[in-house]
Amino acid sequence: MAVIDVLPSDGKVIDEGPVGCSVDVCCDDFRHLDVGLPPEILRLKDAGYLTQAVAACNRLLEQNPEPSLAACVRAERYRMLETPLHFSVSRDRAIAMIREEWPEFTEEQFDDLIDRKRIDWRFIDGELFVLDNFLNSLRVYPKEVPGMRPDPVDGIALRNQMLKEMESQNGLSRIITLKASVSVPGALEGEAVRAWLPVAAACRQQSQVEVLDMTPEGHVAPEDAPARTASWCSSTDRSFSVTYRYHINAAYCDIYGGALPERPCTDAPLPEDASEDRPHIAFTPYLRQLTAHIIDGLVDPLDRARAVYDYLTQHIDYRYQPPYLLLGSIADDCAHSLRGDCGVMALTFITMCRIAGVPARWQSGLYVAPDSVGPHDWAEFYTPQTGWLNADISFGSSARRMGEEWRRQHYFGNLDPWRMVANSQFQADLFPVSDGMREDPYDNQMGEASVDGRGCRQREMLRKIELIEMLEVPFSD
Known part of the structure; x- marks a missing residue:
């Protein structure tokens, strides 16, 4: 019997959420993140002075700002209050944790991992803190940290x-x-x-x-x-x-080999399958330029979707992410940083396909292997000759990392039967x-x-x- 079990830190006391955060924040507020904070608050946030930034948010909200700005401020305040709960490992503590497995690890090597974007970090009130599960993220690429225990590869x-x-x-x-x-x-x-x-x-x-x-x-x-x-x-x-x-x-079609499926489509794409869904599925200037470069000269929708998939799986490295509520414009940030997890990669693929004129949409739920069960996200895309097909960008990126080109190609157009789909919309x-x-x-x-x-x-x-x-x-x- 395969089980995934998520436990609370104490298992007993219901607290009142992040300290100083009123319960008036709601999920819909997060749809307004791209409204943006006033510049004086944004400067405090970007500099890591979160306590001062939260206080500035509270003062602004007392002035009853325009509703969309108020929603953005509430969401940003909540994000700032949540950030220290997830970026909770100081620089010194992070180095000590690595040295517990790799005693020869140096401060210079740590700084190099930071410089090469191998460790996610934030400045919080003047001090650098890294993501609490940074060790798991490092294990994904064992050659970068040869002195640490590698990630288990059971079930491959x-x-x-x-x-x-x-x-x-x-x-x-x-x-x-x-x-x-x-x-x-x-x-x-x-x-x-x-x-x-x-x-x-x-x-x-x-x-x-x-x-x-x-x-x-x-x-x-x-x-x-x-x-x-x-x-x-x-x-x-x-x-x-x-x-x-x-x-x-789970049907299989060898798209790279030219074996296209011939299935009547009874589920035609809707307008929302080709449009923005801000703040995270946003047609930003950089994503427009990047997509135009990737699909240059390609007219066929399937070729365009494959070009997007090839680019992302060959360039985006898998890294553990903080909770998505802490992320900014997810697709645009991924395209800039070339880092992400399954959902981040799926959203980036969806956004770029839509920019390229290829309808695409979200799917998520569980990856259900015989020996393990866990959350997972992927995408669907549509072309007139194939109908809806799937793409699993993170599994494709993983296959590239492991040198399994056949598996990278498999996950464009196909999934596998080890899935449970619960969600069809981000x-x-x-x-x-x-x-x-x-x-x-x-x-x-x-x-x-x-x-x-x-x-x-x-x-x-x-x-x-x-x-x-x-x-x-x-x-x-």
Whole structure:
């Protein structure tokens, strides 16, 4: 049985969120980040004087600014208050942590990793702090830190065998049963707890979705909800779970070899599949210029999408990211930094495809391997001759890093049957809409909860995903 388990830091006390942050911030405020802070506050933020910047935000909000500016300020204030919780490792402590595995590691080597963008950092009130999981990010590229323990590579042979079978049989199918659960152990008697757990949605790959068991008094969103969930509201229950089963088909087409699928498309792209969705899917000047350069001379939409995929998988390095609520304009920042994780890469691909005139959209949920289950994000793109196809940019980038060109090519146009799709839109509302600030205001892969209208942070929730069963069944395209 494969399990992913996320624990809070204390498991007991529900706190009031980041110190000094009123609960008036909401997820919709994050749609206004590109309004921008006033320059005097932005200078404080960029210099790392977060305490002063937060105080300046509070003073501005007391003046009742224009609504879109007020929303941006509330979101930025929340981001600044959350930043020290995630960028919490000082320079000296980071060096000491590396030396616990690599005693010969020097300060000069640390500075070199910073200079080469191998470690994510922020200045906070005059001191450099690095991301709390920076060690995991370093392990992705063991040649850069030869004195550290490398990242485990369990399951690679099993995965590659599955992909080869998929390619030889033109597709694979699975029937998968998962159990998701969330609890809020610190909620007090009489407080109203609401919870949302992602469940499989009906989509191009998935069908025959069945809810087998769930905590009583729950409600399941429509099959085509853009962020499908099972949800509850209770003044007595503190733990909630749902068990569901679904059939997933993963067709294979060798696009690099010229074997294009011939499938009638019953799901034509919508206008929003080709437009901006700010602040993160934004057609910025740099992304327009970069995309124009990459697709120069290409007319066919499939060639354009492939050129974008080739560029990103060959140039973007995988790096662990802070929570997305701390990120700026995600696609534009990724294109500048050439660093990102699965969701960052997917958003960049979607944005550049749309700029290139190729409709593209978000998919996310879980990567469900027989020995592990974890959150994952990828993309869909549309061409008239193929209909909708998938692209997994982070898996393609990983394949390039490991020298597996066949696998890099596989993930343009194809995925695999080890997936669960719950979300089809970035920044989609939950159903019913959440009543507090979500842990992740953009996506839902592990679940959300609130107590008396205040959204719970990760450290306040116990969340788990269990693989109950995975059955191999004949592939049917």
